[in-house]
Amino acid sequence: MPTTRISARVFAISESATLAVDAKAKALKAAGRPVIGFGAGEPDFPTPGYIVEAAQRAAAEPRFHKYTPAGGLPELKQAIVDKTLRDSGYQVSADQVLVTNGGKQAVYQTFATLLDEGDEAIVPAPYWTTYPEAIALAGGKTVQVDTDETSGYLATVDQLEAARTDRTKLLLFVSPSNPTGAVYSPEQVKAIGEWAASRGIWVVTDEIYEHLVYGDATFSSIPVQTPQIADQTVVLNGVAKTYAMTGWRVGWMIGPKDVIKAATNLQSHATSNVANVSQAAALAAVTGDLTAVEEMKKAFDRRRKTIVRMLNEIPGVSCPEPQGAFYAYPSVKGVLGREIRGQRPQTSSELASLILEQAEVAVVPGEAFGTQGYFRLSYAMADADIEEGVGRIGKLLSEAK
Numbered sequence: 128m129p130t131t132r133i134s135a136r137v138f139a140i141s142e143s144a145t146l147a148v149d150a151k152a153k154a155l156k157a158a159g160r161p162v163i164g165f166g167a168g169e170p171d172f173p174t175p176g177y178i179v180e181a182a183q184r185a186a187a188e189p190r191f192h193k194y195t196p197a198g199g200l201p202e203l204k205q206a207i208v209d210k211t212l213r214d215s216g217y218q219v220s221a222d223q224v225l226v227t228n229g230g231k232q233a234v235y236q237t238f239a240t241l242l243d244e245g246d247e248a249i250v251p252a253p254y255w256t257t258y259p260e261a262i263a264l265a266g267g268k269t270v271q272v273d274t275d276e277t278s279g280y281l282a283t284v285d286q287l288e289a290a291r292t293d294r295t296k297l298l299l300f301v302s303p304s305n306p307t308g309a310v311y312s313p314e315q316v317k318a319i320g321e322w323a324a325s326r327g328i329w330v331v332t333d334e335i336y337e338h339l340v341y342g343d344a345t346f347s348s349i350p351v352q353t354p355q356i357a358d359q360t361v362v363l364n365g366v367a368k369t370y371a372m373t374g375w376r377v378g379w380m381i382g383p384k385d386v387i388k389a390a391t392n393l394q395s396h397a398t399s400n401v402a403n404v405s406q407a408a409a410l411a412a413v414t415g416d417l418t419a420v421e422e423m424k425k426a427f428d429r430r431r432k433t434i435v436r437m438l439n440e441i442p443g444v445s446c447p448e449p450q451g452a453f454y455a456y457p458s459v460k461g462v463l464g465r466e467i468r469g470q471r472p473q474t475s476s477e478l479a480s481l482i483l484e485q486a487e488v489a490v491v492p493g494e495a496f497g498t499q500g501y502f503r504l505s506y507a508m509a510d511a512d513i514e515e516g517v518g519r520i521g522k523l524l525s526e527a528k
């Protein structure tokens with residue numbers, strides 16, 4: 128229903144489905160129900176102690192009680208430059224960095240800075256639910272390129288080329304992916320970078336899961352694989368996933384100087400500097416070593432194997448092995464349309480509601496990520512809960528007639 132009270136632009140935004148599922152599960156839990164929630168995309172570990180201590184010291188420093196430069200503390204910007212060279216081999220300078228309130232603000236500001244009304248953004252699906260909303264708010268149009276479990280959720284250059292028009296401004300590239308855990312090989316990254324460069328298309332690449340890759344998979348950065356695209360690339364990143372810092376709200380954009388200057392102007396009017404205590408914590412994180420993330424990764428890898436094995440044992444469910452991040456993205460198409468406890472769910476959204484009702488397990492339906500017929504389950508949670516939760520789903524779905 129249209130409204131005159133709310134602007135059309137903002138009225139068109141829907142609630143974040145992942146946060147909504149998480150909230151529903153938490154409310155049921157608070158009411159005493161034994162709900163297991165696979166909704167939240169955040170590590171279940173606390174932030175490492177040395178990072179928390181750096182924040183405590185910063186809170187006592189009077190200079191941090193004041194405004195600081197809108198684009199970020201100079202020492203943090205330099206540390207991001209050094210960390211980027213260390214971790215992905217990408218050489219940039221401090222005036223190519225903008226520190227933001229989490230990766231989410233980096234996403235919004237990047238699209239706001241690059242897109243004009245009617246510009247098209249090619250977005251491989253399944254996609255993280257925030258991207259199309261941020262693109263629409265900037266006046267852009269999402270052109271969805273569908274991938275599925277048969278390709279391990281990887282888009283090809285041919286598919287991207289088929290989606291290109293005269294209005295294509297940019298490609299959104301995410302590897303490792305939320306929600307699928309897909310990781311593109313260095314050769315695939317290079318091929319996509321070369322395609323974008325040859326067509327004069329910008330690349331916005333979200334590298335927030337760069338450290339969470341498993342088995343033989345390797346992370347590679349598109350402007351490193353294809354240096355000729357660097358002047359038309361914006362890299363998005365942040366400390367949330369790598370250092371278990373979702374609540375601290377620090378992310379960043381890296382891009383050409385003119386883009387970063389323009390985005391900094393925007394941020395100076397929107398939010399000014401990121402909280403200084405959080406920036407000090409992020410500084411400790413990115414200048415420290417990667418021991419903490421290596422420890423978390425071991426736990427995630429173990430849980431990844433458990434969840435994929437258990438999901439694939441459920442009749443009608445099929446889950447390719449995710450190579451990165453901390454999500455499994457099974458197809459549940461084989462269960463849809465069948466009868467379970469007197470109901471016949473036709474969509475993954477209806478099936479997710481049935482599972483929450485009957486098995487008290489919360490999963491995010493694929494509709495939230497642009498593809499119907501799937502679930503996203505985060506496995507950044509206790510091993511015992513994974514086994515119990517997927518066990519309950521399996522028991523319920525095995526009743527399907």
Ligand SMILES: Cc1ncc(COP(=O)(O)O)c(C=O)c1O
Nearest residue numbers: 168229230231305335365367378
């Ligand atoms: C792919 C991706 N990018 C960016 C973010 C933003 O993270 P934050 O705003 O917490 O830094 C998330 C969080 O879920 C994500 O999954």
